[in-house]
Amino acid sequence: MKTTHRLPTALLAAACVLAMSACAGTSSATGDEGQGQGAADEVRVGYFANVTHAAALVAVGGGHFEKELGDTALKTEIFNAGPAELEALNAGAIDVAFIGPNPAINGFVKSQGQALKIVAGAASGGAQLVVRDGIDTPADLAGTKIASPQLGNTQDVALRVWLDDQGYTTDLKGGGDLAVTPTENAQTLQLFQNGELDGGWLPEPWASRLVLDAGAHVLIDEKELWPGGQFVTTNVIVRADFLAEHPETVEALLRGELAAIEALQADPVGSAKLVNDLIAEAAGKPLAQEVLDRAFANIEFTVNPLAGTLQTVIDHGVQAGTTQDADLTGIYDLRLLNKVLADNGQETVSAAGLGEE
Known part of the structure; x- marks a missing residue:
């Protein structure tokens, strides 16, 4: 399987963003068995070169995505912050994003619930x-x-x-x-x-x-x-049409993410070194060891999206003037995550009434 890494390229025009969002609305993001079209030929994943996105960095650098994706090619793109990453997702430039909860909410609300689904968490705190x-x-x-x-x-x-x-x-x-x-x-x-x-x-x-x-x-x-002390820092979101068409590929990514988080927990020293190497590759310079140690100590890595906190998150966005008030019902589809957790003998997680679980 080929893995390609690239820094952000120019995004499509705003008209294309709106067009792709509308197109996403034509597909049902159920992820039901039998609804998809099999594994995708390629999946494009966005994330940050930040410690808060260590699950993505370890999944890529440690080969966990590669192992689970099989013949599906992986392409990755590094972003600085969530709004630009969301724009890329809406434009169809990426399929999956590790992203903060506020941009995820904005994308869901502005598309009237049609553009994306939160399929997992990745980090709390930090x-x-x-x-x-x-x-x-x-x-x-x-x-x-x-x-x-x-x-x-x-x-x-x-x-x-x-x-x-x-x-x-x-x-x-x-x-x-x-x-x-x-x-x-x-x-x-x-x-x-x-x-x-x-x-x-x-x-x-x-x-x-x-x-x-x-x-x-x-x-x-x-x-x-x-x-x-728990709040969502990083979630995993998927374009709704990609989730509907390729649930098998999304499930493979979630297996890879879970393996990466288990590696972060089982071998924090080795995982931190891998994360630092990838940050250096993206930024041109590694973090000092004391910076790396302090950063890792401030973050909890978890696939639980902490759905019970999301209403507070949208309330905060409304208060800040950056988010429209809206009903978030349907923003989660945690069925594939819970299948992966159950297959690994782990406790499943709740959508807090805001979607499928």
Whole structure:
């Protein structure tokens, strides 16, 4: 089986995005046995070169996807943040994406539930608000400039909601009591080091890089804001038409993801090295060992999508002004995941009434 890796290419025009979303709506994303067309000749998977996407990195680099896909060719594409990845999915440029919950919700809502399904989780935790010296309380943030990875991505929404809860006014154009400035993660590090940013609400390993490489400190660890410290950082979504046509291929990917997460849990040192090697391949430089260790300590790798938290996620998106309020019923199709879990003698997971399980 051939595996091809590539960095993002220019996406199709907006008209094509809308057209593909409409086309996705013509297919039923049931994944029922007998409804598909057999294994796909090729599957295109998107993910980030981030520790929060370690399940994807290990599944690719450790050969777990390759083993399970058999004759299906795997192509991969690396993204910086979820909204761009969602655009690629809607345009038909990728079939499967490891992505945060907010872009997944946006894609589901804007397509009236027709474009995609969440088929699994991948990670919980691993996001922090890290800031410069002199910012020790929320009150110290007035007049500052704080980064997020991209407008409408999961950390961007978390930042805006938390600031709103603290009594700050912000807007989507960087105005208000302080400026929220969506910025590519690598640029955030450089701008922070240059004194042009005061901090950022960032996923791992970037939160750890600002702390250990640039002298930032943690103002808020997002897990402190969630019951039990669990919140979805990364889900696995699939184009609805691809799921309907090739459930066999999606199931193979889920088997590969589960194997990768088991490897992350059984051999954290070896898995962390593999993740770091792949980050270096994508970014041109590996993470320092202390950054890698800190980042891994902040994340729980799990195929459970924590569906019971999703209503809170959409409520946050509405509060932040980046998501429309909507009924999320049907966003999950966890049947293939639960089949894989049952086949491996593991406990199945719940869709919390928001889809098939």
